Structures are given as C-alpha cells and as structure tokens.
Amino acid sequence: MNSSTSSSKLIAQSFASFLVLTVGFVAFVGTGVVHGGSGTNQWQNNVIKAERYLYAAEPVKSVVTGSSMAYRLLPEYLGTDYSNIAFAGGGALTGLQIILQSKGALPSTVFVEMNDTLLRGQDKEFIQKLTSPVLGGAKSTFAAFRTEYQPVILFKEWIKGGSGKEPEAGGPVDPDILASELARHAADHAKAPDPKQLQAVTGELKQAVDTLRAKGVQVVLFEPPSHRSLHESVRSTALRKHWEAEFPKDRYDWAQTPNPDEYETGDGIHMTGDSARKYAAFLKEHLGKKIQSGS
Numbered sequence: 012m013n014s015s016t017s018s019s020k021l022i023a024q025s026f027a028s029f030l031v032l033t034v035g036f037v038a039f040v041g042t043g044v045v046h047g048g049s050g051t052n053q054w055q056n057n058v059i060k061a062e063r064y065l066y067a068a069e070p071v072k073s074v075v076t077g078s079s080m081a082y083r084l085l086p087e088y089l090g091t092d093y094s095n096i097a098f099a100g101g102g103a104l105t106g107l108q109i110i111l112q113s114k115g116a117l118p119s120t121v122f123v124e125m126n127d128t129l130l131r132g133q134d135k136e137f138i139q140k141l142t143s144p145v146l147g148g149a150k151s152t153f154a155a156f157r158t159e160y161q162p163v164i165l166f167k168e169w170i171k172g173g174s175g176k177e178p179e180a181g182g183p184v185d186p187d188i189l190a191s192e193l194a195r196h197a198a199d200h201a202k203a204p205d206p207k208q209l210q211a212v213t214g215e216l217k218q219a220v221d222t223l224r225a226k227g228v229q230v231v232l233f234e235p236p237s238h239r240s241l242h243e244s245v246r247s248t249a250l251r252k253h254w255e256a257e258f259p260k261d262r263y264d265w266a267q268t269p270n271p272d273e274y275e276t277g278d279g280i281h282m283t284g285d286s287a288r289k290y291a292a293f294l295k296e297h298l299g300k301k302i303q304s305g306s
Contacts, residue, residue, distance in 0.1 A: 048159055048160075048164040048165055048167060048168035049159075049164070049168070050158065050159075050164065051163070051164065051167060053099045053100060055158055055164070056099065057098040057099060057100075057101065057137070058137075058140075058141070058158045059157075059158050059159045060095065060096055060097075060098070061096055061098075061109055061137075061141050062141070062150060062157050062158055062159065063094065063159070064094045064096050064109070064113075065109070065113055065115070065141065065147070065150075065151075066150060066151050066154070066157065067094065067115075070115060070116040070118070071092070071093070071094040071118050072092040072093070072118055072119045072120065073089075073092055073093045073094070073118055073119060073120040073121070073122065073298065074093070074094045074095075074096060074106070074110060074118045074120070074121050074122070075089070075093065075094070075095045075096065075097055075106075075122045075124075075294075076096055076097055076103040076105075076106030076107055076110070076121060076122065076123055076124060077097035077098075077102065077103045077106065077122075077123070077124025077128065077235070078097060078098065078099070078100075078101055078102050078103070078124060078126075078128035078131075079097070079098075079099040079100065079128075079281060080097070080124060080126070080128065080235045080237070080280055080281060080282070081095070081097035081103075081122075081124045081235055082095070082097045082098065082099050083281060083282050083284075083287040084097070084287055084290065084291045084294070085287065085291075088287060088288045088291035088292075089291050089294075089295065090295070093295075094118075096109060096110075097124060098134070098137075100131075101128070101131060101134050101137070102124070102128040102129050102130070102131040102132070103123045103124045103125075103128070103129055103216075104129060104131075104132055104133045104212070104215055104216060104219065105133050105134045105137060105138060107121070107123065107216075107219040107220070107223070108133055108138050108219065109138060109141060109142070110223070111219060111222060111223070112138065112142045113142075114147075117223070117226055117227075117228050118228065119228065119229060120228065120229045120230075120231060120298060121223055121228055121229070121230050121231070122230075122231045122232075122233055122266075122294060123216075123220065123230060123231070123232050123233070124233060124234070124235060125232050125233060125234050125250075125254050125258075126234055126235070126237075126247070126250065127199075127204065127246055127247070127250055129212050129216060130204055130205075130208055130209065130212055132211075132212055132215070133215065184275055184276070184277050184283060185277070188277065188278065189238075189276070189277065189278060189279065192277075192278035192279050193238060193240060193241070193278075193279045196241055196278075196279050196280065197240070197241075197244075199246065200241050200244035200245065200246040200247060201244065201245055201246070202245065202246060203245055203246060203249040204246060204249060204250060204253075209250075209253060213253070213257055217257065217258075220232075220258070220263075229264065230263070230264060231264050231265075231266055231294070231297065231298065232254070232258060232263055232264065232265045232266070233265070233266040233268075233294060233297075234251065234268045235282070235290060236269055236271050236273070236274035236276070236282060236286065236290060237271060237276060237279060237280050238271060238276055238279040238280070239271045239272060240279070241279050241280065242271040251268075266293075266294060266297045267297070269290070269293060273289075274286040274289065274290060
C-alpha cells in the first residue's frame, strides 16, 4: 500500500514538474528573447519555412513558391516584405495550396516557379499536417509549439552560435562537380514530360493561380535560371512551350526569363549565393515596375 502511494506521489510530482517546465518554456519563448533555429534536416527546414509564413505577426505582402531552385532566394535577399515558401524536394503547387488554405490574409503578390518541378504535384501529407486545425491553433497562439523552437533545434543553434537563418550557398563553382551533375541531369532532360501527368498538373496549377487572381492577388510566373544546356534541353523547351500556351503572356504576368549565361549554378540547377542574390533583385525589380505602371 505504501509502495503504491509512493509511486502515485512520484508520478504526480513528475507531472507537476513537467507542467511547470512546459509553462515556463512557453512563457520564455513568448517574450521574444530567443529566436527560432533552422532544422536538422530538409523536412524540418521546409516545415519551419511554412510555419514562419503561416504564423507571421504581420501579413506578408509577397510570397515566393517553388522548389529548391527558388529556395535559394533567401529572406535577406528579398527583404522584409517577402516570404519564401519554396520547398526543397517539392514544387510550387504545395506552396500555393498552403496560401489558399491559410486562415490569414492573402498576400498582395505570389511568385510561382515554372519548370519541371511542378510535375511533382502537391505534397498532400505535408499540407495536411501544416493546416491541421488542432495543431495550427496551438502553434498560432504559442510560438513555443512551432518546429523552430524545438529544444533540440534551439540547443543546436546555441552550440554552433547560429542565428536561425538559412545558410547561403557560397563558394566558387567546382568545374568537376558541375560537369558530373550536368551529366546526371542530362538523361532526364533529354525526354519530354509525360502528357497525362503534365495535363493533370496543369489543371491543378490553373485552378490555384486563377483562384488567387479572382481574390485580387497578383500572380507572377517565373522560370529561374539554370545552366544553358538544361535551359535549352528537350524537356525544358517542351515545358516552356506548354506553359506559355496554357498561361499566355497577354493574360498572365510573366517575369522575363533571364539569359542563363548571366547566372552561375553549382550543379546546373541551383544558383550560387551571388547569383541567387542577383536574381532576387531581378524579381523585385519586375514587381516594382508592375506596381509603378499600375498593371
């Protein structure tokens, strides 16, 4: 009997201690003294990016959607009026659905990456977890429940003295790595996309883009720079022709596709830090001209 009573008391004390620590941690994070960290893997980094958009203190004016190619357009390149929810391993359709299913105010402008990464479709499991009303309510109210404030992540940031920012893709291009990666990409880019898959994705994309436009959101379509050999490949050329037919330039806003020779990539598709900074400025300039012209 005494043993049972002692066990119950120990459990109660442990629960009380856990509750006190949890409340204390929630309150501490709520003060804003501690900043969130970056993830320990690709999935966590994608979740953190999405949560920062969904739970931003102020409505975001412009949002970038896309894949790891647009992922390189870091917040410090774009500025405080922009949020980047381009996901490594994903595509623009996932970001578009997160925007459409968000409970917050819609952005003024949405940038949509247009290339073969759209063929990946939506990551429905990712979207479902992010837009869960139960978890979403807790994370919206208490920052401590968001992924970037997980104790393991905060400890990692403290150890390395990080700031929670995405690392910049820096350093000179290694010619051997570039040649190897271009050879790897060449096989996929030598083939045109599957017509049925392309048609299904196009339907989803059109619905998302036209829904945003109907709600007063300016949608800017853009094709980020890639190595010329991939830019001019069978796959890229076929997709470019298809997108321009489905989203004609006299009805949809397209950012001009830049000369690929003016941008560097480390592997044929991902821009270096300097090139990503340059391309971010290019997109911002495009939007600025549109605002000035009133179109």
